[in-house]
Amino acid sequence: MLEIIKYPRLILRTKVKKVKNILNAEVQKFIGELIKTMVAADGLGLAANQVDKNLRMLAINHKDGPKVFINPVIYWKSWKKNEAEEGCLSFPGVYGLVWRSKKIRLFYRDGQNRLRHLAADELLARVLQHETDHLNGVLFIDKATKYTRGENQVKDWQNQATNENI
Numbered sequence: 001m002l003e004i005i006k007y008p009r010l011i012l013r014t015k016v017k018k019v020k021n022i023l024n025a026e027v028q029k030f031i032g033e034l035i036k037t038m039v040a041a042d043g044l045g046l047a048a049n050q051v052d053k054n055l056r057m058l059a060i061n062h063k064d065g066p067k068v069f070i071n072p073v074i075y076w077k078s079w080k081k082n083e084a085e086e087g088c089l090s091f092p093g094v095y096g097l098v099w100r101s102k103k104i105r106l107f108y109r110d111g112q113n114r115l116r117h118l119a120a121d122e123l124l125a126r127v128l129q130h131e132t133d134h135l136n137g138v139l140f141i142d143k144a145t146k147y148t149r150g151e152n153q154v155k156d157w158q159n160q161a162t163n164e165n166i
């Protein structure tokens with residue numbers, strides 16, 4: 001199992017790099033580990049930089065089973081949005097309300113290096129937006145309009161990060 005990186009570690013603020021050789025044995029091994037770690041943590045999704053890996057890859061706990069999205073590009077988002085509560089494995093105990101587009105369309109590569117297209121809505125669209133944000137170093141606390149749980153915890157982490165920089 002891989003260790004899940006918690007905020008405020010810097011890798012969570014890193015825009016991660018495109019996966020070049022998806023069929024490479026190490027990359028293939030990592031795909032399996034990312035999925036296993038997400039399932040064991042009971043997460044809806046997990047991005048590679050949340051396990052300290054600088055790759056544009058994320059796993060989703062899809063209703064048809066766990067699924068990997070490599071080099072995902074969301075090229076369309078609906079104008080219509082809805083607000084819902086989100087949490088994140090890198091922020092234990094923290095939950096907040098976030099506005100997301102209701103529908104999205106994206107391209108990505110699967111674990112066999114095939115180019116895929118997906119139109120997603122509802123929870124899947126939300127999770128994919130949350131996870132692709134991770135790959136750009138963007139976190140749900142940047143977008144939360146209100147914390148529903150754990151706001152003080154976020155403040156403590158931010159103070160801790162500031163003290164380390166001094």
Ligand SMILES: [Zn+2]
Nearest residue numbers: 087088089090
């Ligand atoms: Zn997250």
